[in-house]
Amino acid sequence: MRLYYMTSLETAVTHILPERRMRIAQFQGLNDPFELMSVRLDGQEGRKIFKALLDHWNKTLGVICMAKDWKSPLMWTHYAKNHTGVCLGFEVPDDKPIQMKYEAERIKLILDLQKPIGGIDRELLLKVLTTKFTQWAYEQEWRLLSKLEERDPDNGFFYIPFGPALSLREIIVGTRCKKPIGSFKKLLTHIEEPVTIIKARAAFESFSMVKQKRIPTITVRPKR
Numbered sequence: 001m002r003l004y005y006m007t008s009l010e011t012a013v014t015h016i017l018p019e020r021r022m023r024i025a026q027f028q029g030l031n032d033p034f035e036l037m038s039v040r041l042d043g044q045e046g047r048k049i050f051k052a053l054l055d056h057w058n059k060t061l062g063v064i065c066m067a068k069d070w071k072s073p074l075m076w077t078h079y080a081k082n083h084t085g086v087c088l089g090f091e092v093p094d095d096k097p098i099q100m101k102y103e104a105e106r107i108k109l110i111l112d113l114q115k116p117i118g119g120i121d122r123e124l125l126l127k128v129l130t131t132k133f134t135q136w137a138y139e140q141e142w143r144l145l146s147k148l149e150e151r152d153p154d155n156g157f158f159y160i161p162f163g164p165a166l167s168l169r170e171i172i173v174g175t176r177c178k179k180p181i182g183s184f185k186k187l188l189t190h191i192e193e194p195v196t197i198i199k200a201r202a203a204f205e206s207f208s209m210v211k212q213k214r215i216p217t218i219t220v221r222p223k224r
Contacts (some may be wrong), residue, residue: 006070006086012086026062043204070089
């Protein structure tokens with residue numbers, strides 16, 4: 001499955017590409033204040049249970065938030081520093097990402113306080129991890145979940161390295177990015193699969209970002 005991650009130019013060229021790894025975000029640092037709180041809970045006891053669950057996930061589980069395509073101008077504005085950044089396309093195993101769902105109302109839940117953790121089961125936990133408010137639907141978000149196991153001793157963050165589970169295959173350079181697309185080649189010295197580099201532009205006949213055909217595609221191939 002091909003998924004896309006938008007970021008600033010600085011983050012891409014200073015960290016992601018030369019370090020060949022993606023930082024895992026912790027839920028408490030994401031931009032939605034309702035993250036992991038898609039359930040509507042009545043009563044103090046229910047809120048207490050879910051707070052404990054939220055605290056546990058914040059310490060043990062992280063996420064990389066990605067999208068199914070790179071053509072949304074709004075996503076470029078919000079996540080690629082107003083189109084001055086880049087979008088990275090990754091090939092990931094089909095069974096790893098989970099697709100987000102969007103709801104107008106929070107999930108109504110009645111806990112059974114006679115059971116452990118209020119009777120919460122695996123199905124509900126997955127629903128909590130994959131449900132957001134409908135106003136976020138424009139993101140078409142898919143998530144890669146990862147356990148927080150090995151913290152980088154230099155900066156305290158967690159990472160997933162490039163490899164079979166996260167294979168870099170595309171770099172789409174934002175329409176307002178000043179860095180020439182050819183300059184990205186020197187950052188791709190240790191790749192296992194071909195990586196294509198293109199320039200984005202605003203489409204002429206729709207509200208979409210498309211490939212700038214006047215700038216030829218660059219394909220960087222592994223050194224054998």
